[in-house]
Amino acid sequence: MRCRALNDNKQPTTPIVHCITNYVVANFVANGLVAIGASPIMGDEEREVEDLVQLADALSLNLGTVSERTVRSMKLAGEAAVKKGIPRVLDPVGAGASAYRLEAANTVIASARPTLIRCNAGEAAALLGVEWKARGVDAGTGETDGFTLAKALASKYATTVVISGAVDYISDGKTILTNLTGHPDMTRVVGTGCLLSSLLAAWLTKDTSLETIQDGMFRYGRAGERAVQSGIGGFSNALLEALTDEEVYTL
Secondary structure, three states: OOOOEEOOOOOEEOOEEEEEOOOOOHHHHHHHHHHOOOEEEOOOOOOOHHHHHHHOOEEEEEOOOOOHHHHHHHHHHHHHHHHHOOOEEEEOOOOOOOHHHHHHHHHHHHHHOOOEEEEEHHHHHHHHOOOOEEEOOEEEEOOOOHHHHHHHHHHHHOOEEEEEOOOEEEEOOOOEEEEOOOOHHHHHOOOHHHHHHHHHHHHOOOOOOHHHHHHHHHHHHHHHHHHHHHOOOOHHHHHHHHHHOHHHHOO
């Protein structure tokens, strides 16, 4: 089953996802969205983002290569998406790596009021002000477990949170769901988390329930497990292939 939203007539449609993402992974993210049956718009110019949101069914924001310009664009796009009422996903890449990144993340959260924050444990800890040893934009190490971080972060921002790791935690601040699919080698390829965030934005056009998010996590993890069999060098292409294969999505 590929990712399809339904319109009022119950006919399949292709969800359009407006992505303001980082230039390291933009091509990978766009191709991944196409692979599951979504349609990406990759515009980040602040003079047009509000117009692009009007074309979109979901908004995906990513702080990987954050700058003053992209923060302004994310604020405008986020506010327009809130007004339109479409799902908004934030990936606060490296929120604990610098004071500027943390400030940018909080600025975007205030404007976009994310439907979902998808992050690793280190990024969640930074947003919560929990002591954590950052390792660049990677998860790093700390004392607090993902279960606690997910629930606390969801409660703080009154949103849904996904914390990715060996165990994925999905929480709305009250309920916690988990996912165990995936493979450790997925972390050895840049962009797998960024792609996941945008795929979840597409998935949320179906509905925003924890179960739908868990289903998306399960399916993506299964695709990753299959793709790592091609080795790290061939992983990216193999993942795109796996995402197009309906057998990967069989529960």
